[in-house]
Amino acid sequence: MIRTDNPVQQLLRRLYRVILLPVFAVVLLVSMWAAVVFQVNQEYASSRHEAVLHSQALARTLADHTGHLLRQSDHATQLFKLKYEETGGALRLPEFTRRNGLLDSLMPSKLELPIALYGADGKLVDSQYAQFLPDVADQPFFKTISLSHEDTALAANPMVEPSTKKWQIQISRRLNNRDGDFAGVIMLMIDPAYFVEDYDRLHVEDQGLVMLVSMDTGLAIARVDEKLYISDAIDFTTTIDAAGAGDELVMRRPLDNVARIYSYRDMPRYQLTAVVGNTVRHAMAKFERQRGMYFTVAGAASLLVFGFALLLMRQSQRLSNSMEAATAAQQKLRAAADASLDAVFLLKACRGQDGDVTDFILIDVNERGARMLEHPRDSLPGQRIGELVPNWRREGFIEKYAQVLATGQPLEEEFETRNLPGEPRWLRHQIVAIDDGVAVTTRNITSRKRDELALRKQQAELAAMNDASPLGLIRADANGHCTYVNRTFEKITGLTRAQALGDKWMAAVHPNDRVVLTAALSHLRDTRKPFQDTMRCVHPDGEVVWTSMKVAPIIIDERIEGFVGTLDDITLMRKSVMALRESEARLRTIADTLPAMIAYVDYEEVYRFNNIAYEREFSQSGMDVMGKTVRETVGEARYAFLQPYVRRVLAGETLSFEEDDDSGGVARSFEVNYIPQYDEEGYSVIGFHVMRQDVTARKREKQRLLKLSQVDALTGLVNRAGFLQKLSESMAYCRDNDSIMAVMYMDIDRFKPVNDTYGHSVGDELLKAFSARLTHTMRASDTIARLGGDEFTIIMERIGRREDADALAGKIVQVMQAPFELERATVSVSTSIGLTYYRGEGMTPAELLNRADVLLYQAKQAGRDTFRAGPPIPAPQAASDAA
Numbered sequence: 083m084i085r086t087d088n089p090v091q092q093l094l095r096r097l098y099r100v101i102l103l104p105v106f107a108v109v110l111l112v113s114m115w116a117a118v119v120f121q122v123n124q125e126y127a128s129s130r131h132e133a134v135l136h137s138q139a140l141a142r143t144l145a146d147h148t149g150h151l152l153r154q155s156d157h158a159t160q161l162f163k164l165k166y167e168e169t170g171g172a173l174r175l176p177e178f179t180r181r182n183g184l185l186d187s188l189m190p191s192k193l194e195l196p197i198a199l200y201g202a203d204g205k206l207v208d209s210q211y212a213q214f215l216p217d218v219a220d221q222p223f224f225k226t227i228s229l230s231h232e233d234t235a236l237a238a239n240p241m242v243e244p245s246t247k248k249w250q251i252q253i254s255r256r257l258n259n260r261d262g263d264f265a266g267v268i269m270l271m272i273d274p275a276y277f278v279e280d281y282d283r284l285h286v287e288d289q290g291l292v293m294l295v296s297m298d299t300g301l302a303i304a305r306v307d308e309k310l311y312i313s314d315a316i317d318f319t320t321t322i323d324a325a326g327a328g329d330e331l332v333m334r335r336p337l338d339n340v341a342r343i344y345s346y347r348d349m350p351r352y353q354l355t356a357v358v359g360n361t362v363r364h365a366m367a368k369f370e371r372q373r374g375m376y377f378t379v380a381g382a383a384s385l386l387v388f389g390f391a392l393l394l395m396r397q398s399q400r401l402s403n404s405m406e407a408a409t410a411a412q413q414k415l416r417a418a419a420d421a422s423l424d425a426v427f428l429l430k431a432c433r434g435q436d437g438d439v440t441d442f443i444l445i446d447v448n449e450r451g452a453r454m455l456e457h458p459r460d461s462l463p464g465q466r467i468g469e470l471v472p473n474w475r476r477e478g479f480i481e482k483y484a485q486v487l488a489t490g491q492p493l494e495e496e497f498e499t500r501n502l503p504g505e506p507r508w509l510r511h512q513i514v515a516i517d518d519g520v521a522v523t524t525r526n527i528t529s530r531k532r533d534e535l536a537l538r539k540q541q542a543e544l545a546a547m548n549d550a551s552p553l554g555l556i557r558a559d560a561n562g563h564c565t566y567v568n569r570t571f572e573k574i575t576g577l578t579r580a581q582a583l584g585d586k587w588m589a590a591v592h593p594n595d596r597v598v599l600t601a602a603l604s605h606l607r608d609t610r611k612p613f614q615d616t617m618r619c620v621h622p623d624g625e626v627v628w629t630s631m632k633v634a635p636i637i638i639d640e641r642i643e644g645f646v647g648t649l650d651d652i653t654l655m656r657k658s659v660m661a662l663r664e665s666e667a668r669l670r671t672i673a674d675t676l677p678a679m680i681a682y683v684d685y686e687e688v689y690r691f692n693n694i695a696y697e698r699e700f701s702q703s704g705m706d707v708m709g710k711t712v713r714e715t716v717g718e719a720r721y722a723f724l725q726p727y728v729r730r731v732l733a734g735e736t737l738s739f740e741e742d743d744d745s746g747g748v749a750r751s752f753e754v755n756y757i758p759q760y761d762e763e764g765y766s767v768i769g770f771h772v773m774r775q776d777v778t779a780r781k782r783e784k785q786r787l788l789k790l791s792q793v794d795a796l797t798g799l800v801n802r803a804g805f806l807q808k809l810s811e812s813m814a815y816c817r818d819n820d821s822i823m824a825v826m827y828m829d830i831d832r833f834k835p836v837n838d839t840y841g842h843s844v845g846d847e848l849l850k851a852f853s854a855r856l857t858h859t860m861r862a863s864d865t866i867a868r869l870g871g872d873e874f875t876i877i878m879e880r881i882g883r884r885e886d887a888d889a890l891a892g893k894i895v896q897v898m899q900a901p902f903e904l905e906r907a908t909v910s911v912s913t914s915i916g917l918t919y920y921r922g923e924g925m926t927p928a929e930l931l932n933r934a935d936v937l938l939y940q941a942k943q944a945g946r947d948t949f950r951a952g953p954p955i956p957a958p959q960a961a962s963d964a965a
């Protein structure tokens with residue numbers, strides 16, 4: 083499992099990595115440099131101390147040398163004094179200083195020390211090698227000496243010799259006479275330069291300094307190499323080093339610009355200080371070399387430490403990066419495992435005492451794997467597979483894992499399992515050995531297996547379908563070589579599959595068609611458009627089979643990958659078509675000879691057949707009508723009339739109706755028959771046949787005959803049939819237009835006696851006269867009918883009011899009261915009338931007539947020669963409905 087730190091821990095870890103090494107390196111460098119600096123300081127102090135000691139030794143040597151000379155000079159004065167006093171004051175300087183004289187025994191003659199002899203009065207008695215003050219009576223040293231009886235030389239402070247203006251050390255000694263009184267002073271002058279002339283003997287290095295300083299006056303004389311310095315303003319201090327071994331003198335104002343280490347030695351007797359200074363350059367040269375070496379080594383060490391620290395930091399960074407990359411890779415791997423479609427299990431071998439693998443412990447599992455086991459993912463690590471899924475052991479998985487672990491050979495297999503929770507499923511697993519365990523990736527391939535099964539099934543079905551297909555199938559590769567034919571192809575061509583493969587199938591094509599087919603296939607490669615043509619195949623036994631061949635290219639990514647062709651045996655169909663064509667020709671001949679217009683219209687109302695009569699009627703060629711719709715052919719107005727019939731016939735109804743056609747200015751009538759055409763199964767209508775016949779002449783004759791049947795032959799009035807038809811039409815009109823009509827039913831009163839009295843012919847004559855009077859009485863728009871015998875009816879349409887009808891009935895009654903002047907007799911009769919009204923109520927013509935008959939009866943009963951009207955005119959239909 084991956085360890086995940088919180089952000090604070092990560093920050094501290096990063097800081098630790100980033101800071102620890104630099105801090106360690108800095109501490110190491112600081113420590114090293116501190117040690118180096120300390121050591122250098124120590125070396126410096128030591129070197130300086132040595133230099134001071136060296137200078138001090140030299141200063142001591144200088145002091146000793148100077149002191150020796152001074153003491154010698156002192157001895158010289160002492161010797162002069164001795165001789166002077168022995169000689170009772172007779173000794174003079176020339177004798178004393180002569181070569182190999184007294185003085186030479188003490189002092190190097192080459193020095194030619196200035197020497198003077200002063201008398202007791204301070205006056206210069208004698209002098210040599212220099213000029214002296216002629217009178218020193220006032221000089222402090224003279225006074226001191228003259229007053230002091232001590233036999234000591236007085237080394238006066240260095241002073242400037244007036245004649246030479248040179249700095250001189252003055253040594254004087256009291257001279258006594260025999261009495262011991264003061265007799266004068268012998269005085270020597272020593273040039274301090276003489277002391278420092280021994281420079282070379284001191285082994286002072288180049289640029290080294292040798293100097294004598296007067297303690298009282300500060301006068302100093304120094305020598306550096308060949309150069310001599312005289313100064314009266316030497317400013318210095320002295321120190322004692324910590325060890326107390328050496329006294330160092332520090333020049334506050336150096337004589338030159340050369341740094342030196344000075345040391346000194348006091349000579350109190352002569353009030354002088356001997357100073358020797360060695361140049362720092364020489365004195366500290368060794369130290370400088372050592373310091374250089376220290377710094378070089380330390381610098382190199384620093385560079386090494388720095389470089390090493392950098393290297394370590396870089397390595398640390400690399401390591402860190404590697405760890406981060408490894409962690410990231412691990413996380414990615416885990417994320418990939420989690421996102422994987424596979425269940426992933428990492429298993430560690432669990433071994434028995436003999437070392438054999440007995441089980442595997444689940445180290446890690448992804449989410450999909452946990453779901454497969456139906457356990458929470460966190461609970462799975464550490465569990466034994468054999469205990470977690472006992473069936474896996476039974477199915478031999480533990481042995482397989484162990485085998486992969488032992489051999490190192492990965493194992494991949496697919497299997498069906500029923501031992502996992504849920505439905506049985508197909509799994510594919512890969513087992514790979516890792517360390518002391520195995521990684522198992524398992525994928526549920528149930529759906530793929532099902533798809534494969536379905537695919538195999540489809541392929542088998544397809545193969546079966548191909549073989550069962552009525553079409554011959556051929557498949558060719560991109561080069562046009564046949565790779566497959568089905569059994570139908572074998573049957574059509576008479577070739578076996580083996581005989582058809584490659585280019586051999588071409589042998590079955592009729593030689594005349596082969597050239598055309600080859601050219602067409604070549605053209606197909608260029609155009610890539612499917613090709614279709616009729617082609618003959620010739621069987622080995624010479625039988626010719628007519629076929630329809632279609633070939634299409636298989637195009638994948640703009641490239642022709644092959645061809646697929648179908649071969650349809652159309653031999654029989656071709657014979658049928660030929661026969662059908664002959665049949666059609668015969669039928670057309672028959673149809674064209676018929677006077678009736680004959681056509682066939684399909685379900686889309688498009689004309690598919692028409693005979694010449696039809697073509698003539700529409701003044702168009704047969705081809706013009708053919709393919710056009712009924713609407714296009716007959717026009718909108720006539721189509722509006724025909725459309726309901728077309729719908730009905732297409733719904734399966736056989737129709738016969740009359741169609742009036744007044745196109746062309748001639749009124750014609752047609753008898754039209756629509757006969758539906760059903761499909762072969764007889765279930766659905768696929769069109770209809772039209773038979774259209776001109777019945778104009780027949781209809782006119784019919785109307786004429788009809789009219790004749792509706793006229794009463796005696797009176798010329800409408801007879802019963804005509805009355806009933808008219809009554810029906812008038813009632814329909816009332817219903818449609820909400821108008822009022824009246825119907826009268828009348829009968830001649832006592833007609834029978836007329837017949838009986840005057841004979842039947844007089845009766846007929848009366849009937850005619852009655853009819854004529856009635857016709858004159860009524861409006862022309864009224865319909866007067868004789869129902870039979872002496873019964874008459876009148877229809878009055880569109881009456882305004884009931885009173886008008888009533889008045890007319892009364893008028894008829896009155897008119898008929900007048901005698902009828904007949905040829906052979908004058909007859910008086912009367913009439914009785916039943917008058918009723920109609921306003922669109924629901925009743926039949928017979929009921930309405932019956933109502934008038936009832937009223938007629940009432941009029942008869944009332945004594946005749948009158949009329950009876952009723953019932954009241956009903957309210958308008960709409961008003962009535964509203965009420």
Ligand SMILES: Nc1nc2c(ncn2[C@@H]2O[C@H](COP(=O)(O)OP(=O)(O)OP(=O)(O)O)[C@@H](O)[C@H]2O)c(=O)[nH]1
Binds near residue numbers: 846
């Ligand atoms: N002359 C003549 N007589 C006819 C004709 N048709 C029927 N008749 C006679 O007309 C007579 C009708 O008589 P009815 O109406 O029954 O008797 P009526 O005498 O008129 O009596 P009421 O009507 O009750 O007054 C019968 O005698 C018929 O024979 C016809 O065409 N010619």
